[in-house]
Amino acid sequence: MSLKGRDVISIRDLSRSEILEVLNAARHLIPVAEGKKRLETLDGRLLALAFFEPSTRTRLSFETAMQRMGGKVITIADPTVSSVAKGETLSDTVRMLSCYADALVLRHPYEGASRLAAQLSDKPVVNAGDGAGQHPTQTLLDLATMLERFGTLSGLRVVLMGDLRYGRTVHSLAHALGVFGAELVLASPPSLRLPEEVHRDLDQMGAKVREEEHLDRAVKDADVLYVTRIQKERFGDLAEYARVSASYRFDPALLQKVKSTFIVMHPLPRVAEIPPEVDRTPHAAYFRQAFLAVPVRMALLSLILEGRTGARG
Amino acid sequence: MPGASSQPSGKELRITPIRNGTVIDHIPSGLALEVLKVLKVENLDRDSEVSVALHVRSQRMGWKDIVKVENMELSPQKSNAxxxxxxxxxxxxxxxxxxxxxxxxxxxxxxxxxxxxxxPNCITNHGEPVESEFEVVRRRPLAVRCAYCERSMEEFLPHLAR
Known part of the structure; x- marks a missing residue:
């Protein structure tokens, strides 16, 4: 099925072959994202970015993606100065934006906001994060990073580390990795383990999953370490937060024990989970991951708006 | 079939037959009052009779509850609840x-x-003009998932839309 005109709210909305279509298209758009080639596939197209909570990185990468493809953007970046501040419902804001633009990218503090927006908008809606809910383009760029480095997702051994309970983006990633036949190793504090419903989802797919509390054992033989931030607001007791977050810091000494091709990923912003010494090693993949946000979003926007990217390959 | 619905046994159960209405039989014992809340019997007209039998012997279930409401037929929403x-x-x-x-x-x-x-963080709880929607993801034991926030749930009594 073509992606043209489609909403992308959750990674579950995309089939395995559609995910690969986006990732493959993104690979061919890298020279355009780098500014080495020009494309005007989205010339004359207008994208509305409605950001109801702050997010510099995601918003700028969508703006960059649209402009690199020759399109233009209109933006609500600060809802405190828009009609939202006057009490307008999200429903009305979405109806208005879908009259103006050819597609809508939404970030909202409430979970399910993008699903609601997609029902109300006759233009495609892309979810750029709804509360602790879904963030499908983050999952796509995470997969793109692994695919670029390893050429495959099937059979990769991926360690998911940190807050696996509340971080819903990690749930989307776990689902997608399960779809592609990667093996998951879960390394989290006992209080922040992957929820039962996500485990069941992975079991239903027949995904290989195991828990490993000790990070040194988890990263040995692993291909990818995906680090997530442990958020202070999840802990009632700050001393407990300090203890847990200190124990889930990536120790650069562990790099002595890993495969030469091993990579460390992080959705950023990081706080102290990965010390800066790791940045200078060939294992650090998080800045490449941040860059790949642009070609992945270029590919997705082009496929949704035009059904093609215009890049050869 | 035992119970008051098809063969009203007024002597035993003290529930009189109704001319028009609905009988909900084979309710798990102890849940009749919850069923009454779903039915919103307080909104019925004053001439309608409501009978409730609690902890009644049942061949099939051991014990059951029965609710009988005059002059009411169930909407699909109430039936689903x-x-x-x-x-x-x-x-x-x-x-x-x-x-x-x-x-x-x-x-x-x-x-x-x-x-x-x-x-509490689901968009359906924040003043938008939208009805809640859940899809059944598993039937035994029953689990449903919110069509908006994708949160799953397996306990329903505290979360019925009243």
Missing amino acids: IALIAPTATISIIRDYKVREKHPVSLPDRLVGVLKCPN
Whole structure:
């Protein structure tokens, strides 16, 4: 099925072959994202970015993606100065934006906001994060990073580390990795383990999953370490937060024990989970991951708006 | 079939036959009052009779509850809500003292306006003009997932949309 005109709210909305279509298209758009080639596939197209909570990185990468493809953007970046501040419902804001633009990218503090927006908008809606809910383009760029480095997702051994309970983006990633036949190793504090419903989802797919509390054992033989931030607001007791977050810091000494091709990923912003010494090693993949946000979003926007990217390959 | 629905035994159960209305039989014992909340019997007209039998012997279930309401037929939403909290229930529609329809409750694949999402951060709990919607993701044991925030739930009684 073509992606043209489609909403992308959750990674579950995309089939395995559609995910690969986006990732493959993104690979061919890298020279355009780098500014080495020009494309005007989205010339004359207008994208509305409605950001109801702050997010510099995601918003700028969508703006960059649209402009690199020759399109233009209109933006609500600060809802405190828009009609939202006057009490307008999200429903009305979405109806208005879908009259103006050819597609809508939404970030909202409430979970399910993008699903609601997609029902109300006759233009495609892309979810750029709804509360602790879904963030499908983050999952796509995470997969793109692994695919670029390893050429495959099937059979990769991926360690998911940190807050696996509340971080819903990690749930989307776990689902997608399960779809592609990667093996998951879960390394989290006992209080922040992957929820039962996500485990069941992975079991239903027949995904290989195991828990490993000790990070040194988890990263040995692993291909990818995906680090997530442990958020202070999840802990009632700050001393407990300090203890847990200190124990889930990536120790650069562990790099002595890993495969030469091993990579460390992080959705950023990081706080102290990965010390800066790791940045200078060939294992650090998080800045490449941040860059790949642009070609992945270029590919997705082009496929949704035009059904093609215009890049050869 | 035992119980008051098809063969009213006024002496034993002290429930009189009704001319028109609905009998909900085979409610798991202890849940009749929850079923009454779903039915919103307080909104019935003053001349309608409501009978409740609690902890009645049942061949099939051991113990059960029965609710009989005059002059009311169930909307699909109420029927779905009863299916969630009392999956063993059977519903009989009475017209002119006769059982015209009798069927077990059944749960559709999607539930609209029946439950309130337990996730306080779900968009359906924030003043938007939208009805809650859940899809059944597993039937035994029953689990449903919010069509908006994708949060799953397996406990329904505290989350019925009243």
